[in-house]
Amino acid sequence: MALLEVKNLEKNFGETKVLRDINFTLEKGQTLAIIGSSGSGKTTLLRCLNLLETPDSGSIHVEDEVIFDPSLPAVTSAEAIRRKRLHFGLVFQNFNLFPQYTALQNVELARRLLAEERPDFKQNKKAIYAEIRENAEKLLTQVGLQNRMDRYPHQLSGGQQQRVAIARALALRPDILCFDEPTSALDPELTGEVLKVIRGLAEEKMTMVIVTHEMEFARAVADQVLFMDEGIVAEAGTPEEVFGNPKNPRTKQFLDKYKEM
Amino acid sequence: MSFWTVTTILADGFINTGKLFFLTLLGALPLGLLVCLASMSKWSPLAKLADSTSSKAMQWIAGFRPISAVMKFIVWIVRGSPLMIQILIVYYGPGLLFGLPLLPRFTAALLTFIINYACYFSEIYRGGIQSIPKGQYEAGEVLGMTSRQIFFKVTLLQLIKRIVPPMGNEFITLVKDTALVRVIAVYELIWMGESFIKKGMMWPLFYCAVFYLAATAILTFALDRFEKKLSYFN
Numbered sequence: 001m002a003l004l005e006v007k008n009l010e011k012n013f014g015e016t017k018v019l020r021d022i023n024f025t026l027e028k029g030q031t032l033a034i035i036g037s038s039g040s041g042k043t044t045l046l047r048c049l050n051l052l053e054t055p056d057s058g059s060i061h062v063e064d065e066v067i068f069d070p071s072l073p074a075v076t077s078a079e080a081i082r083r084k085r086l087h088f089g090l091v092f093q094n095f096n097l098f099p100q101y102t103a104l105q106n107v108e109l110a111r112r113l114l115a116e117e118r119p120d121f122k123q124n125k126k127a128i129y130a131e132i133r134e135n136a137e138k139l140l141t142q143v144g145l146q147n148r149m150d151r152y153p154h155q156l157s158g159g160q161q162q163r164v165a166i167a168r169a170l171a172l173r174p175d176i177l178c179f180d181e182p183t184s185a186l187d188p189e190l191t192g193e194v195l196k197v198i199r200g201l202a203e204e205k206m207t208m209v210i211v212t213h214e215m216e217f218a219r220a221v222a223d224q225v226l227f228m229d230e231g232i233v234a235e236a237g238t239p240e241e242v243f244g245n246p247k248n249p250r251t252k253q254f255l256d257k258y259k260e261m
Numbered sequence: 262m263s264f265w266t267v268t269t270i271l272a273d274g275f276i277n278t279g280k281l282f283f284l285t286l287l288g289a290l291p292l293g294l295l296v297c298l299a300s301m302s303k304w305s306p307l308a309k310l311a312d313s314t315s316s317k318a319m320q321w322i323a324g325f326r327p328i329s330a331v332m333k334f335i336v337w338i339v340r341g342s343p344l345m346i347q348i349l350i351v352y353y354g355p356g357l358l359f360g361l362p363l364l365p366r367f368t369a370a371l372l373t374f375i376i377n378y379a380c381y382f383s384e385i386y387r388g389g390i391q392s393i394p395k396g397q398y399e400a401g402e403v404l405g406m407t408s409r410q411i412f413f414k415v416t417l418l419q420l421i422k423r424i425v426p427p428m429g430n431e432f433i434t435l436v437k438d439t440a441l442v443r444v445i446a447v448y449e450l451i452w453m454g455e456s457f458i459k460k461g462m463m464w465p466l467f468y469c470a471v472f473y474l475a476a477t478a479i480l481t482f483a484l485d486r487f488e489k490k491l492s493y494f495n
């Protein structure tokens with residue numbers, strides 16, 4: 001059974017149909033790359049998965065749990081939404097690190113707050129915080145920032161900030177980690193260090209959904225590729241199928257544009 | 262009359278000025294936040310109308326936000342008219358219009374200042390809140406934080422950092438605005454300074470300026486220190 005299942009997902013902003021009949025599944029440990037021109041609905045799709053937007057219809061399931069399904073009695077309490085969100089992590093295009101916290105504190109914050117809800121929090125506070133600290137240090141080391149843990153975001157380069165953001169998302173151990181054009185806001189010479197970290201996660205079999213304009217990277221890392229065009233999935237398949245032998249003329253057109261660059 | 266005697270008499274008036282200053286802040290800082298939240302209220306009781314019609318006029322009516330509109334109107338009036346006139350209205354108005362007894366002078370002055378400054382502060386709060394990028398809230402939400410946690414752990418300090426400089430300017434203006442309550446003869450610094458004129462002494466009134474300068478200097482220093490404390494992040 002697939003880890004993530006998205007069925008007939010639709011999203012409108014007023015009159016604009018931004019997502020129409022989106023269907024896909026993702027197996028545990030696999031990486032899905034989403035490509036498509038600007039305005040095709042990629043960001044909106046990720047935001048629906050993370051419940052930052054409420055879809056208009058369709059459903060989202062993670063394993064047996066309903067993340068979104070309007071045909072069932074509505075789960076609209078802020079608390080329920082907050083719980084369901086934890087299945088997903090999201091790395092933003094412009095990082096969105098918390099400026100008043102160091103890299104380490106950025107990674108620790110959400111877990112420290114969640115830990116307060118544990119029944120044994122009061123008795124084991126020290127041990128719990130120590131474990132969170134250890135984990136955060138491990139994650140920052142994993143993204144190559146062992147020497148930058150005490151820096152504030154403004155003291156870090158864009159590439160370093162994005163790696164902190166990845167560590168921050170990983171700290172909550174999401175089932176599925178989503179990336180929204182993680183290197184688009186970076187200078188070209190800094191994209192490599194971020195892509196390397198994501199590639200490492202793919203090798204460790206993290207389940208990921210990556211919206212990207214880095215075609216070579218998508219081809220190398222993804223197990224599955226979706227090409228989105230004006231709110232629909234215009235083509236889906238393995239990287240070999242989509243990049244090597246696109247069936248939809250729109251896909252061909254889109255990929256040709258990238259080859260020219 | 263010796264310089265020292267004048268100083269002690271003026272200092273006595275200055276204590277009242279200080280009282281007006283601190284009590285105004287005590288009232289206007291929280292009231293300003295309430296005014297700000299009310300003026301940002303999205304409550305629109307007629308929103309349902311929008312579904313049933315496509316006419317432009319009806320759409321406009323459906324989008325009407327009464328709380329926000331009323332608050333913005335009040336803020337516009339208060340910020341757009343002279344504080345001195347507001348003091349006179351609060352002091353004499355209830356008596357002239359409804360035959361009510363006069364409020365004590367200091368109370369009337371304080372009430373006017375709190376309302377007036379709350380309106381200025383509300384705009385500063387609003388600017389601060391609106392200047393925090395949406396991405397900060399969304400990053401918190403995606404990390405499973407509650408809206409309370411996002412407010413206290415993520416946005417509050419950023420908000421404070423942004424509002425301290427404009428608030429500081431208002432504090433300094435407030436120090437000097439306290440002189441206006443002289444129009445209803447509250448015994449503060451300027452009133453004391455002026456009382457010497459009757460005795461044929463002009464200089465004590467000018468000497469008053471030194472008190473204001475000293476107060477604003479201390480205030481500026483304290484605000485600078487506080488801003489520096491928050492300068493470790495952007």
Ligand SMILES: Nc1ncnc2c1ncn2[C@@H]1O[C@H](COP(=O)(O)OP(=O)(O)O)[C@@H](O)[C@H]1O
Pocket residue numbers: 013016018036037038039040041042043044045
């Ligand atoms: N909050 C919103 N309100 C109205 N329209 C929006 C909103 N967010 C996105 N859109 C519109 O939805 C379409 C898809 O946007 P987006 O998902 O950001 O595309 P992509 O990430 O592929 O560039 C665009 O036409 C955009 O203008």
Ligand SMILES: [Mg+2]
Pocket residue numbers: 042043044181
């Ligand atoms: Mg986008």
